[in-house]
Amino acid sequence: MELTRRELVAAFLGSAVAASACKRESAPRAPIPGAVVDRAVELGHRLRGGPLPRAEAVEPVDVLVVGGGVAGLSAAWRLKGAGVKDVRVVELEAEVGGTSRSGRNAVSAFPWGAHYLPAPLEDRGPVVRLLREMGAVAGVDAQGLPTFEEELLIQEPDERLFYQGHWYEGLYLRVGATPEDLAELARFDARMNAFAAARDAKGRKAFAVPTALSSDDAEWTALDALSMAEWLTREGFRSARLKWLVDYACRDDYGAVSEHVSAWAGIWYFAARQNGQGERSEGFLSWPEGNGRLVQQLASSLPPGAVSRDVLAHTVTPGEQGCRVDALDARTGQPRAFQARQVVLACPRFIAAHVVEPWRRERPSWLGAFSYAPWVVANLTLSSPPASRGFPLAWDNVFYESRSLGYVVATHQLLRQDERGPTVLTWYLPMAGADVKAEREKALSASYADWEALVMADLRPAHPGISAQAQRLEVQRWGHAMVRPTPGFVWGPERRAAAQSLGRHLHFAHTDLGGLALFEEANWFGVKAAERVLAELDVRSESWL
Amino acid sequence: MNKTLLYITVIVIATCGLVYELVVGALASYLLGDSITQFSTVIGGYLFAMGIGSYLSRYIDKGVAQRFVEVELAVALLGGLCAPLLFLTFTLTDLFHVALYGSVIVIGTLVGLEIPLLLRILKDQLKFKDLVSQVLSLDYLGALAASVAFPLLLVPKLGLVRTSLLFGILNAGVGLWSTWLLAPLLGNPLRLRVKAVLLTVLLVVGFVLGDRLTTFYEDQLYADDVVHASSSPYQRIVLTRGKRGFSLFLNGNLQFASIDEYRYHEPLVHPAMIRAGKVEHVLILGGGDGLAAREVLRYPEVRSVTLVDLDPAITGLATRYDELARLNGHSMTDGRMRVVNADAMRFLTEGTQRYDVVVVDFPDPNNFALGKLYTTGFYKLLKKRLSPDGVAVVQSTSPLFARQSFWCVEATLKAAGFWTQPYHALVPSFGEWGYVLVAHEAPGFHRPLPEGLRFLDMATLEALSQFPPDMGPMPAEVNRLNNQVLVHYYEAEWRRWN
């Protein structure tokens, strides 16, 4: 079925964008040079396309990490920290980083996925350790809380919102808010502050980063049973603006609207990264390449040659002495095989279920509980910053009436006074519909020309004339971008079952094991799997967790 | 129909028409310089547009009287507001040329419609030969009146803004009395009358406030002749000259007036120079006019001065524009001088050389991009580039007009780990102005003030660090890249004075 331009925009971004973008459509312009850059479809097919060849020669290795995302690299980093020498990471893509990967062109580095890290509140755990290694921690304050290098914290202005032709400061739509709206916002903030301050009898935070450190008291975990939207209704929150803010939060962190996110996860977003005074003490850390900077830090800590790119692991067979891992060179199609004493499988569940040999024969019972939201990320290079009416260009620029999340400005964090030069905007679209499979098909079926039309239709109402500034557009589709914390999932039995090691040689790591797609979760599970490996190898090392 | 009144109408219309033309022409040459070009293009364009108007009049068939009154009201509105609006576009946007020729064409066309329409209204009242001779002679008479009154009376007494508003009022008056004069020919005079009255009120209000507008734009902004005006990608640069010397404006903000700039630059430079351990290598950030450099170069020990300014247009002007070069003592072409057109923040990040003295002379923090240059983030970079016994100075806006902003800059420098010494000086063109001297540790005094200063001596210098109560220290947050509180303070404080 062929959609008209307007139908296409309405289908992906909503009818409000379709109406205002098509109103403003000027004479047709030359297409913007660019491409869809992912290999999503091609590699998926290979995995599912029947039996793959097996190599004769087997490469022995002490520890093999499958997957060079944040979780896999964190595992290797942890092992390096304990002095384990023979560690190999295999990554199917040409670059490490997974969903925290980044790119670079003549104008700037830019993220392809994750773009920020909330500054840790406490001076412990592996994330602060990593930040300290990269020189991002400036010191500790009088309360012993870490402080961070100023240029890494998001510079002002950090956020703005576009609504009916005008940009406004901040993410809550204050203009036109009634006293009732504002009262609800205040009540909501007070509730979230109380959740942030809440501790159980053992002194654990009710909502902690990573989720593994949160209290398991039913007082709070019961919230996992209902959706965030239901919780809002139950608590008497009716303001449309507040609902928008909560939906925005759920779409931003989980790729799903509040109807499909558990109330526990929804509250976690607002309560876990602050100390109960309402203020995030230090805010967000970000770099032009987003969390790609953290990936680079992890990767650079490893010895040269430790990471093999373009290697697709397709079968992991646990045995008596270790695991055999069969793989393909993704460029040449040549088979490769490894015999590892220990394996950390740092890929998401929907891949693990295909790759682990026993699970291929008997589908694991937990698999159905894991669902993933597709996302599309586009990087648009502009000859100069976009012109706008109202509050000036910020780091995060959000459209109130669109289903996209707007865009982040990659050059925002550069230390410079002159902001007029070329820049790169990273545009985010979570495909947040209820039926993730249909959403995935929709995302994969759109052509480059469609994406060009969509991205520009989204930007044009806020930035008339932006088409003339556009120099290049690259589009990345993430079919399984983020695990969705649907009601019942975070505190349900499946997630915990999936995190158990399979025998003594095969351990799992990935952000989806935490139920939330976040750097801290991926890092936590990577370090945790590595520490299991250390125990199996009898290497003594104090825990980093 | 009362003939005398009709004739008066014609004279008024004619005078108004010419006055707008003169106002726009004067404004253009005043703001853009090169008056011959400005006047001839404006007059040519205006006459041409009048021709268009006359031609278009043939397409008005019905309700000629009604259209005539409407044209009068439109001319009153556009002609009356042309000067204030053009001033505004000049100061606020880059679209001055568009606005200028746009208004020439629109007003000219409307004025061109007036006389043909009037002739047609009167054609039944008079014989054709009398009609033409009387109307046209009165038209030229009005033009004479305008061109005599404009330079002798109107501009000196009223200024451009109020002149244009006054004639707008007269035009609206013509519209209003025409509703009586032509009442028999008008369908619904009442509606037109109401419009005319509203318009008159608007213009009268403008005229009364115009006094303030005029002072704002003309006395404060460009009281003098514009001798140079250009736009760079970064800013609008205007140089004016008057009885008391000349002045430089960037985006409409006064940078210096030659008559008292020494009262700004001597305190900016010398306290740092006499207290630095050495003064061999000096860095100036901002200050593209070369005036701070002039003060620095008074010291024979200085071996290099590096001046970093974003805008090549301004450093070019300071190098090549004779009077400016004379004022800055030809500092820009001194052998010790190195001019770098670069982003100061990147310059500090990218290099490593340390400087004995750093003069930080940026525009006031009135937006986020400039606000960055006043953050702990920036000052930490500065600190790395200052030699161990070096001294830096930061222009820190007015402690009187923007008291909290000033003390915010001081608090921010302290938070960046500097020893600080705030002080201030009175610069009549600016008012009370503030500076903060900074160093790694409290510096001593290492050399005397140079000969030939007009404002500073040691006794004066000591007094500058005394703050009277209305400018004294007050609590302020530290300005950081991730909060930019200074921009908010600054905006709130200056709003009170403007």
Ligand SMILES: Cc1cc2nc3c(=O)[nH]c(=O)nc-3n(C[C@H](O)[C@H](O)[C@H](O)COP(=O)(O)OP(=O)(O)OC[C@H]3O[C@@H](n4cnc5c(N)ncnc54)[C@H](O)[C@@H]3O)c2cc1C
């Ligand atoms: C658009 C988007 C925006 C995001 N924004 C943020 C953000 O701002 N902040 C934040 O904290 N988090 C964000 N996230 C979440 C992000 O997913 C996590 O921060 C983190 O990157 C997850 O890392 P991971 O290693 O667990 O998983 P993945 O990123 O999925 O890494 C898995 C890796 O394994 C590789 N792999 C998979 N199968 C195989 C195989 N068979 N053989 C070899 N290699 C294989 C993959 O190629 C990939 O590199 C975002 C995610 C997306 C998609």
